[in-house]
Amino acid sequence: MYKLYVTRGSGNCFKPFLTLSQLEIPFQVVEVNVLEGETRSPEFLSLNSAGSVPYLVTGEGQGVGESNAMLWLIADGTDLMPRSPLERAQSLQWMFFEQSKLEPMISPARFLGHIVPERGVGREAEIASWRQRAATGLATLDAHLADRHFMLGDHYGITDIAVFGYVHVSDEASIDMDRFPAVKAWMARVESTPGFKPLSTLCDGAIAFSARGDTG
Ligand SMILES: N[C@@H](CCC(=O)N[C@@H](CS)C(=O)NCC(=O)O)C(=O)O
Incomplete structure (x- = not known):
């Protein structure tokens, strides 16, 4: 299952969240607190050396940074992809x-x-x-x-x-x-597209990066 590291309210983090949601792909959200500097913590930097969210980890443990790059992976082979x-x-x-x-x-x-x-x-x-x-x-x-x-x-x-x-x-x-x-x-x-979810739901059901000590 995908693991998506996000911070609350972020438009960049919203992009992979919305894509996964609309495609009904199961994923776990991990909330990283940018305001508390968690993206710059050694634990997070060991996961993503760029020190930013969103960050996506596949079920096989492979990581992808950059919100727009994630969309190309998540939506590959689906109707959300460009067609030519x-x-x-x-x-x-x-x-x-x-x-x-x-x-x-x-x-x-x-x-x-x-x-x-x-x-x-x-x-x-x-x-x-x-x-x-x-x-x-x-x-x-x-x-x-x-x-x-x-x-x-x-x-x-x-x-x-x-x-x-x-x-x-x-x-x-x-x-x-x-x-x-x-x-x-x-x-x-x-x-109005099917399965649309608002940004306010980004961290619903998320686990906290700090509480979990999650390093990927
Ligand atoms: N170009 C990147 C931008 C990522 C980015 O700027 N993320 C912000 C949150 S929206 C962040 O992680 N800031 C915290 C930091 O840089 O320490 C993308 O599209 O994913």
Whole structure:
């Protein structure tokens, strides 16, 4: 059975969680407390030397880092995969876009502006800059989705999940999503797909990394 190491509230951790859930693949969630520095503990670093979550361990004990890479493993052979060489290339295109133009701006603006605002004091200009750059990426996404049902056309899959992970919490980064109507309509379509679960359920039934002393 897969073991998925996550931290509460993370859009990156949500991606493999949603994929596993929608495919009805059994998995165990292990909650790692980033705010307590657990991702930097020797125990966690011995598991994932990159010191970040999500981290996925297969039933055979093989580890995979990077949220979007996990989707390619989890969904392999299923209906959530891109269906042609062109779609595979376009899927990677949007996954790289997500990791370069969306997630690196939405995530810190949300973290410092919403999750731990006390750590954002004195960094207002930096947070404003992240918001502005995120909005530029969201405008690109909005134009792409204006004439598409899902990221690759009419077929929901891992590309939607990858992009949805952080885009759907952009409002928590104080980004006005009314500026991106096609993105809003697409988010509603993703939330209506079979087996969708919200981010708030990520750690339901999780075991704690610290309590278990879990090293994989
Ligand atoms: N590019 C990575 C980003 C992973 C990442 O930044 N994870 C954050 C939580 S969302 C984390 O582990 N932060 C704690 C740390 O770096 O110590 C992915 O997509 O998985």
